[in-house]
Amino acid sequence: MMLRRHQVAARLLIAGALWSGVMQAHAEAQYQLEKVVELSRHGIRPPTPGNRKDIEAATQRPWTRWTTHDGELTGHGYAAVVNKGRWEGDRYRQLGLLTAGCPQPQDIYVRASPLQRTRATAEALVDGAFPGCGVAVHRVEGEDDPLFQTEAFAATNTDPARQLAAVKQTAGDLAARQRALQPAVNALKTAVCPPAADCAFFDKPWQIKQGKSGKTSVEGLSVLANMVETLRLGWSENLPLSQLAWGNITASAQITAVLPLLTANYDLGNDVLYTAQKRGSILLNAMIQGVEQGINNTADATPDTKWLLLVAHDTNIAMVRTLMNFSWTLTGYTRGNIPPGSSLVFERWRDTSSGERFLRVYFQGQSLNDLRNLQAVDQTHPLLNEEWRQSGCRITDVGTLCPMKAALRALSNRLDHSAITPVSYPAF
Template structure:
């Protein structure tokens, strides 16, 4: 028989374990997830036809031809996004947002940008989250969606003179920016140029110019950024090393070393506040409406579903995060980088004790190597994540929760109401 003192100790241990379990369950039950609004970037793709033309002209050599057409989602990219969708579906079931089995219409609404890579990404996400369920992917007829292709609509396009002035003001001393980025420029040059080739493009002085359509861009930098994005996507795609920068890039750290050029190009394009206000306000407004839909004063057209999933482009995410005044630096990436398949997420939580509602806002994505290796997302390989916060937010066991009303006000502070036009949704 167990000695009395051991029996007492055992009872105390069991009681303590039960109390801890009850306390944890009670704490977890304090917050209930009610709603998710997610803006995702498409998955891995080859360079777009225009980007390929520019980077091949600058380096005077042909770049790798991929297994899919330029600009379209690859099979590897589909699998990586399906991994993420599978994890999200399981995660939201565990949190009680979703139930087992196929979703009902009130559970999820998916809208994708009309391009193949975004539509296929949306399909991969729902195939992962709801395998075999045939979840509908909504899209507009034609090539231009007012939520995503805002440059195609007068109300949400920029005034050329104002955009040029805004880019010039943001750039400041452009020559100093170029000089500061020389380590990344030289690393890129070493990776993609042959010693006997004419690579004078890498020495070209950067200049702010405007296209015929009025879009302001940094001549010189923009093409270098396209090279960097193509190399990053090639690494994510798990291209053979001989086909990635002709064998000159063999580690993820070499990709990280050239990513500052991509960040610099973001800084002087979609991250310019004026540009973001004109072209991103309509999308951020839809996301804020979606987060509030069903409980607030807003009764707009945004679908009132538990999970509103919008699948678009890095340019869309860049403009929305600029309006939010939100930046991040995920491990292995540079400031503000937007990996393929990554997403900006608004979660609405309710305190079951007080009834108060909160927003949990964050950006998430997989690492360079996890995308390359098609790593399944789990506790050992979680999504990289960084949260948005302000002074009145609280750190809880479900994340950093910010009072909904003040968060909505802060996140919408930079919206340009004149650039928010009506948006229709197929039901």
């Protein structure tokens, strides 16, 4: 009787596997992946030099010096991004978007922000997806790219008066916001303040400030957010616990507990709609043009490749997602958090029977502990993700697919067309 039960269980397991394979084959036959446009954040880095100066002044003590120069991608960060790139390359080959071996020019185009951490992240992604192929990473000449460094260009810059008014309106009662976030402030203070210091900075009222350039920030909150980001990056880097908040942080849950301060800083920074419209419209428009390329007779210079990979910063993703009216909460993170190496993805799918096209839009990233442990991305340890959706979308075996025309209308309805200038793509 026991043997018969095992035989039945085995047959059921085999039948289930066969059915799963049939369903997957059916999904792949019904829907074909045609194009991917991906906007990625750079991987793990130490604090930037400016952030280090601010957080050390606020806590009255020096913070850990990493083995990598401040602001640059670490070796650990490179390896974590390779893991993600390997999984993406394998997935796109399994879905038929890519073929085996090294890619052809029409398969992928990569453009990175000029900074070292973004260029190195782009190299890690293609090293993972196409090992040994030497895929080119493109960048503009000089230090400023109109897609990513939008503060440097007149068309994408904000009006100082409107910028200040928009931040104040979004902030509302700033004192009430500060009181609501006091548990996170207290947890951060406990972790990073020397026992004998009063760390009066943590108790100062937050204030909206505007610099001579017109850029706004929330004095007090912005430095706290930089501390949180530095701790999160240190955890993800697998710094020894003795070098992470002086041994006061020993579990990822303690990072999660202070992340609301980073979310609050996003809310009053790059997530302000006016800011996003002026400084993010050109990038979202480029992503939309990329996903349309090949089916519309557009005159723009967007590369017509199967995979358009753009590598930049969390600030870029924040502005684009604000224009999209898209937010997410990945497990272990707080609302809208943008982990190192995470990405916002547009996939264009076609129904092979009807010819109708759809968009699948989602945000993806690795967990705090998977980044720390350099965990390979696989079925047991998948990327965390959350999908964008609206009415009319359908749930399928390949994900949430939204009719393309309606999706593009929704994604583009908050663009500021006065802030969109022609974009050129180097070496394409």
